[in-house]
Amino acid sequence: MTLITKAEDEPMSACNTGADLLVQSILREGTDVVFGYPGGAVLPLYDALYRQKVRHILTRHEQGAIHAAEGYARISGKPGIVIATSGPGATNLVTGLMDAYTDSLPVVVFTGQVTRAVINTDAFQEADVIGITASATKHNFQVRDVQDLPQMVHEAFYIAATGRPGPVLVDLPKDICKAQPDPQAEEPAIHLRGYHIPGEVSEAQIRNLAGAIEKSVRPVLLAGAGVQHAMASERLRAFAQSQQIPVVSTLLGLGSFPASHPLFLGMGGMHGTYTANMAISECDLLINVGSRFDDRLTGNLTRFAPGAKIAHIDIDPSEIGKNVPVDYPVVGDANAALGKLEKAMIPCKDRRDWLARLSAYTRKHPQHYDDTAGDETIPPQLLIERICHYAGPDAIVTTDVGQHQMWAAQYYRFERPNHLASSGGLGTMGFGFPAAIGAQVAEPGKQVIAIVGDGGFQMTLEELAVVRELNLPVKIIILNNHALGMVRQWQEAFYGQRYSHSRSSFQPDFVRLAESYGIDGRRIGKKADIDPALDAAMQTPGPVLIDCHVRQMANVYPMVPPGKGLQEMTGV
Amino acid sequence: MKRNIIAIVTTNSGVLGRIGNLLSRAQLDVDGLTMQKLPGKGMSDISMLIDTDDAHKVDHFIKQMDRFVDVISVADMT
Missing domain, CATH: 3.40.50.970 (Thiamin diphosphate (ThDP)-binding fold, Pyr/PP domains)
Structure with a gap:
């Protein structure tokens, strides 16, 4: 038997619902694909997706949808978009939201919500998604008026993709999606009084840092994920090369500097290379570009870069001085900062002794592994x-x-x-x-x-x-x-x-x-x-x-044991 | 030491929740908290009295608060 009834309880103008307005607003942002999973509270939205032929990828779990959106965002640089239903659909996204927040990935999530009349009554598939995700999002909001949809969608994309990127969640009560909005003549604009994106990089901060680099005999660049978010890899390479400064990468910075480049020392931190960790430990100036001095990178903070002045370029002012006291702060986009720094520098100092010392470390303690277990097993x-x-x-x-x-x-x-x-x-x-x-x-x-x-x-x-x-x-x-x-x-x-x-x-x-x-x-x-x-x-x-x-008992080495400094590696 | 933190925020539901979550995460003891709508501007002011001797923790808390989209300004007025 085929069940054909009217769409739920209301006759509905086919193309003029809040859900249609939402889809049009999403498409206006240049979206080419959404990842999602349907459910009761988002039925009107899925109906609009059906009508408007949006490319939607149906994952088999909401967690799959948000991790796919993260992968999309990480590789494309564009916001990844997710749709999930209310209650369990939304709560299944929490891990992915936190993951995107921690790794600064632009993701925009639309969650269904029960109708406004029954919010806060423990309705079927109701969850306080705004409350639950407040600590796992850069920003979240619930739509309370269908007329606000274009504005809120525009602001959600803007917040997710600008400054330090991050996930933004928009919670959509079902009746908002079913409502019929008035025609809107005006294009949505940004009205966010409290949202500050760092502007021009300060000339004074750049001058101070340039002066420190000129004096430095043993500088090291630390390349974090911020280099890639800012599309600053080319600038980083040019700067490192012109100043002959070796480069250590964080885990998420890998690829921001070519692994085959002679100035590249490898990843630093708990399972970093010996040379990278010794470079951080023995440098006189550590220039962190877009990393947040994570504990897996620093090891014991009291023994971190003990003789070094610390410079930190970051678009998020709250990261500067959070874990490591900073001598030369630079607030701003890594690409802009490196560009200004390059212009402010005098020609390179002779750093051959420093580079030779680091090369000797690599020769003495190269990355290696145990390959003696025979051919019947896979290292x-x-x-x-x-x-x-x-x-x-x-x-x-x-x-x-x-x-x-x-x-x-x-x-x-x-x-x-x-x-x-x-x-x-x-x-x-x-x-x-x-x-x-x-x-x-x-x-x-x-x-x-x-x-x-x-x-x-x-x-x-x-x-x-x-x-x-x-x-x-x-x-x-x-x-x-x-x-x-x-x-x-x-x-x-x-x-x-x-x-x-x-x-x-x-x-x-x-x-x-x-x-x-x-x-x-x-x-x-x-x-x-x-x-x-x-x-x-x-x-x-x-x-x-x-x-x-593979071999079950194979271990990851070298390693900085927990509580130890980077210069106390085992298994080198 | 008592620290007096003042913030101007947009009057949106959720902003107080975010600040409450952050206070909890930062393990800061709150001696007093008030929020009041400012007339006609869609803004409110929030005043917090925090009891801590950890200046670094308070500085970081203020920077984190300043990241919130709904926080227009925040300062330690102690």
Whole structure:
């Protein structure tokens, strides 16, 4: 039997509802795709999407939708858009919102809400989304009048994408979406009295910093995610080169400076290179460009860059001086600041002694791993190197969180900006695979590789349906150690080898799982399997999953143990 | 030490919630809090009395508050 009734309770003018106005407002922002999941409170909105032929990607869980939107935003630089229903639909987004907030990703989220008349009555699928997400968003608001929709949508996109980017949530009571708005003649404008974006970079701050660089004998640049958000990679490269200043990257800064450049020292921090951490420890001037001095980067703050003056370029004034006292603050966009700095500088000082000292560290303590376990097993670090070899410098990589993420950061050579999407600040397992979907949607012509662990992949693997349905050629590479590797590593090192709930006694057959979704699957477990499997995967036009069984007891080294300074690395 | 923080905010629902969340996250003890609508401008002023000897924590709290879209200005008036 076919059920045909009028749309819910009201006769409705087909193209003139609040939901239509909302969709038109979203399209006005230049949107080409939205990620979402329908439900009762957003039925009017989905009806408008149906009428207006918006490209909508149906994920299989709201968490998948928001991580996909994050991946899209990270790679394209444009806001990722998410739609979810009220109550559980909205609460399923909270992890992704916090993830986007922590890593400064522009995401605009539209959540359904129960009708205004029953808000705060514990109505079906009601949740206080504004209250719940207040701490996980750059801004959020609930629409109270249908006439406000164009303005609010415009402001939501503006807030998400300007200044320090971040997620913005717009909560939509169902009756607002069903209401019939009056025609609006005026284009929406921005009226945000309390929203300040730093303006011109201060000349005085730049002069002070330029003077400090001129005096410095052992300077180091620290490149954070802000370099990529500001599209300042080219400026950073030119500046580092002209001043002969070596560059250390944060995790989220990887790709902002070419890995193959002679001035690049690698990632710093807990699992950074020895040279990068010694450069920070022995420099006389640390110039942080767009990073927030995260604790995984600094180690013990009392031993961080002990003899150095600290310069910090950041668009968010609240980051300056938050964790590390700053001698030379520069508030502003990294691209603008580096441009002004370049102009303010005199020709380069001779820094050959400093660079030679750092080169000697690299020769003495190069990044290395244990490759002595024989050919019947796969060292995970080797696997990453081979993925990098087969994928090439233009491939986009996404990761989850844990050992595989750190090995990817250490052994994958990121040459270009905006080619890595990883959950840095929040450390969200389950991020990598849906983020790869968003990245592939943003860059349909590029090779996208999701490097994930067996633990994290099981948190969002339902999105296999999406890559099959859209035939997205994402290559999913599981570093399968039958364990929550980083948890197990810490239990080995700091909890007396008591492996409490970190090793899997059961896991699914990932190959057959992929095949059940109509995706090519392959399992490898020996060194000799690596190259043929990767070669075949890269030649396959559609999605492929490779279940790589790697050494369970492999550990991520070198490491700065918790509570120690960067100069106290183990496993170098 | 008692710190007197004054803010001018846009009169939107949610702004007080955000500030309350931040106070809680910053682990700042609030001795007093008032919010009052300013006549005819869509703005309100908020006055907070905070008891702490940690100047860095208060400075950071003020910077974080200033990030809020609905906070027009905020200052330590102690």
